[in-house]
Amino acid sequence: MxxxxxxxxxxxxxxxxxxxxxxxxxxxxxxxxxxxxxxxxxxxxxxxxxxxxxxxxxxxxxxxxxxxxxxxxxxxxxxxxxxxxxxxxxxxxxxxxxxxxxxxxxxxxxxxxxxxxxxxxxxxxxxxxxxxxxxxxxxxxxxxxxxxxxxxxxxxxxxxxxxxxxxxxxxxxxxxxxxxxxxxxxxxxxxxxxxxxxxxxxxxxxxxxxxxxxxxxxxxxxxxxxxxxxxxxxxxxxxxxxxxxxxxxxxxxxxxxxxxxxGGKSPSIVFADCDQEAAIDGVIKAATINMGECCIAGSRLLVEASVAEAFQNRLAERLQELRMGDPLDPTSRIGAIINRAQFDRIAESVREGVRDGARIVCGGDPENHQGLFYPPTVLADVKPGMSVARQELFGPVLAVMPFGDLEEAIGLANDSDYGLAAYVWTTDLSKALSCSRRIRAGRVWVNSALQGYPELPLGGFKQxxxxxxxxxxxxxxxxxxxxxxxxxxxxxxxxxxxx
The missing domain is CATH 3.40.605.10 (Aldehyde Dehydrogenase; Chain A, domain 1)
Incomplete structure (x- = not known):
């Protein structure tokens, strides 16, 4: 054809x-x-x-x-x-x-x-x-x-x-x-x-x-x-x-x-003991696949406090390497947003997050790009009650929140109206199983992101x-x-x- x-x-x-x-x-x-x-x-x-x-x-x-x-x-x-x-x-x-x-x-x-x-x-x-x-x-x-x-x-x-x-x-x-x-x-x-x-x-x-x-x-x-x-x-x-x-x-x-x-507002939970380079790659994939226009996008990054600063900085470095451009170009990994209305909603949500006290680590500058291309954006200093932590943005925007221990991580993960998916990064089997069993979500990926199989069911909890x-x-x-x-x-x- x-x-x-x-x-x-x-x-x-x-x-x-x-x-x-x-x-x-x-x-x-x-x-x-x-x-x-x-x-x-x-x-x-x-x-x-x-x-x-x-x-x-x-x-x-x-x-x-x-x-x-x-x-x-x-x-x-x-x-x-x-x-x-x-x-x-x-x-x-x-x-x-x-x-x-x-x-x-x-x-x-x-x-x-x-x-x-x-x-x-x-x-x-x-x-x-x-x-x-x-x-x-x-x-x-x-x-x-x-x-x-x-x-x-x-x-x-x-x-x-x-x-x-x-x-x-x-x-x-x-x-x-x-x-x-x-x-x-x-x-x-x-x-x-x-x-x-x-x-x-x-x-x-x-x-x-x-x-x-x-x-x-x-x-x-x-x-x-x-x-x-x-x-x-x-x-x-x-x-x-x-x-x-x-x-x-x-x-x-x-x-x-x-x-x-x-809808979804899925968490990626990163423990300090994980393979951090693998976790960074998986977090980026979960947050930016399909330009973030994905109901199971990992749009909340919950990262153990002891490694949070270093992890988000490395994340920002890697995002700079992610090519955004013409989707017909085989080197592009990020295409344009579906329409102007959705593009404007994403941009306004990021601005609202900044007004609420969030800090832009990278991205957030759509005016520097032609057309409907919104750059992958990382927001730090996010609090659980902020709109960027609770509302589905449906764009390549990642809200970062630190946690102190397993219990706090699970609590933050479940502190959402949604329960569609979750991603867990750890080499500790006990942590992986605890998160898998206690997080209220229809799908949980452990040390992986978005691999799909016809044999496994999909669906959501809560809203x-x-x-x-x-x-x-x-x-x-x-x-x-x-x-x-x-x-x-x-x-x-x-x-x-x-x-």
């Missing part, structure tokens, strides 16, 4: 919705145009879907699920479709990566890595389609057999954010399909390209019409229609805690199940959400349990005497 990246600037790529197996424009003909954050040039045009488009997609999903062809098909047949999609992702990895980079501004190598990991998730979900099972109880007496059936929950709405468009969708969609659900997908209006490209791979893989429907549009039109619809049995939403609360409120009207991955995605638990999230009481033989008793 692309021999040279410059071709994308000749004319923006045109996309269509994918509804009931057909590729269509928005019913009202509206279009959403997307500029590359790093280049300021138009790269994509998507349908500006309205509530009417959403209702058509929901109706297609409802009809396909109620027909039962996919929902009650042999798991091995579902697995074949998912595996073929995984292969399509690999075959088209370069094209998908380029679209992601142009729409999000993440470095091209990072985009390609995410596409390949997404393919792993589709492969893993294919395996789960074969092993999903219920249970039986043969201990209820000689005339009763108990069966526990695990069935697909029904029609699922999947609403995804702009920071990891294909990856976050692939942490949910293949698992819902593996369970036998029908789906309506709404990607972010900023980064809809790769999700809409996925429609072609699903169709080519032989997915029955209507089982998966993908429509671009805004949250107030498409997202709200999904949340409001009584024909949608479950919504998997990834995004801010603020919007997550709105989703909970909307779901109350029709009592649908929600799976929510929301970071509920439910779990990926791993074998990921498919169970999209199912309901049903008990079957199976009487065997003649009825020995009657409820109505004399019958």
């Amino acid at each position: 692309f021999d040279q990246a410059e071709h994308i600037f000749e004319a923006p790529l045109q996309y269509q919705n994918f509804i009931s197996g057909e590729f269509t424009d928005a019913l009202e003909g509206g279009v959403i145009s997307r500029e590359s954050p790093a280049h300021g040039r138009m790269v994509s045009q998507y349908p500006a879907s309205t509530r009417a488009d959403a209702e058509a997609a929901i109706a297609a999903a409802r009809e396909s699920f109620d027909a039962g062809r996919w929902a009650f098909d042999y798991g091995g047949e579902r697995a074949k479709v998912l595996r073929e999609v995984a292969q399509s992702l690999r075959r088209n990895a370069d094209d998908l990566a380029l679209v992601e980079t142009l729409e999000t501004s993440k470095p091209l190598a990072a985009s390609r890595g995410e596409v390949l990991f997404a393919a792993e998730l589709w492969d893993y979900a294919a395996g789960l389609a074969r092993i999903l099972h219920g249970d039986s109880h043969n201990t209820l007496g000689e005339d009763m057999l108990g069966l526990v059936l695990r069935e697909p929950i029904g029609v699922v709405g999947i609403i995804t954010p702009w920071n990891f468009p294909l990856l976050i969708l692939s942490e949910r969609l293949p698992f819902a399909l593996a369970a036998g659900c029908s789906v309506v997908v709404k990607p972010s209006e900023f980064t809809s390209g790769t999700a809409l490209m996925l429609g072609r791979y699903l169709k080519d893989a032989g997915l029955p019409d209507g089982v998966c429907n993908i429509i671009a549009g805004t949250g107030d039109q498409v997202g709200q229609a999904i949340l409001d619809s009584p024909d949608v049995d479950m919504v998997a939403f990834t995004g801010s805690t603020r919007v997550g609360r709105a989703a909970i409120a909307a779901s109350a009207g029709n009592i649908k199940k929600l799976s929510l991955e929301l 970071s959400g509920n439910g779990r995605e990926t791993g074998r638990y990921g498919i169970e999230e999209y199912t309901e349990l049903k008990s079957v009481h199976l009487h065997i033989g003649p009825q020995a008793e009657r409820w109505v005497e004399g019958a």
